[in-house]
Amino acid sequence: MDFHPVDYSAAIIRPPSPTSSIGSTHPVDQTSPSDQEDVCSQPEFDLKWQKKIRLGEQRQEEEDAEREVLLERPKTPNSERTLLETVLNNLHNAVDQLKEDEVFERALLYGSHAVMDQTPSSNDVDTILQSMMPQKSSIFSRPQSHGEDSVMDTNGSLSTAGRRFKRH
Numbered sequence: 001m002d003f004h005p006v007d008y009s010a011a012i013i014r015p016p017s018p019t020s021s022i023g024s025t026h027p028v029d030q031t032s033p034s035d036q037e038d039v040c041s042q043p044e045f046d047l048k049w050q051k052k053i054r055l056g057e058q059r060q061e062e063e064d065a066e067r068e069v070l071l072e073r074p075k076t077p078n079s080e081r082t083l084l085e086t087v088l089n090n091l092h093n094a095v096d097q098l099k100e101d102e103v104f105e106r107a108l109l110y111g112s113h114a115v116m117d118q119t120p121s122s123n124d125v126d127t128i129l130q131s132m133m134p135q136k137s138s139i140f141s142r143p144q145s146h147g148e149d150s151v152m153d154t155n156g157s158l159s160t161a162g163r164r165f166k167r168h
Contacts, residue, residue, distance in 0.1 A: 074080035
């Protein structure tokens with residue numbers, strides 16, 4: 001059998017690493033004395049931090065979800081007033097949350113400039129729709145010389161009270 005010699009590429013020779021990168025220095029340990037291993041065992045440490053971060057406890061959203069939905073009829077005027085204030089406060093919070101969600105969704109869908117759009121200054125639907133329509137162009141404007149009831153169509157004919165007159 002014949003073996004063919006294999007040509008390997010030359011080894012890469014590089015300078016040695018500086019001595020400062022070989023060793024490592026760490027800052028002084030800042031562990032709280034109550035958390036150090038000689039003071040606190042691992043189970044005690046785990047329990048301490050589970051309580052601190054409230055691991056295993058319900059979040060506010062979970063508590064709200066488990067709250068009774070139906071309201072009991074108040075027995076005194078004072079409890080009725082308290083119940084009314086609670087219900088109104090919850091409604092205001094829900095409306096505020098919906099407004100925040102709307103702003104967030106508009107920002108996601110249309111970009112950040114859509115959030116800055118002003119809300120309509122009127123509650124009149126006709127006024128709002130009119131403000132959204134483009135301005136009238138001169139083609140559709142009323143010609144002053146043909147009377148009040150005539151309107152110029154796009155094809156160049158005049159329309160007056162249901163009649164069409166061809167423009168010459």
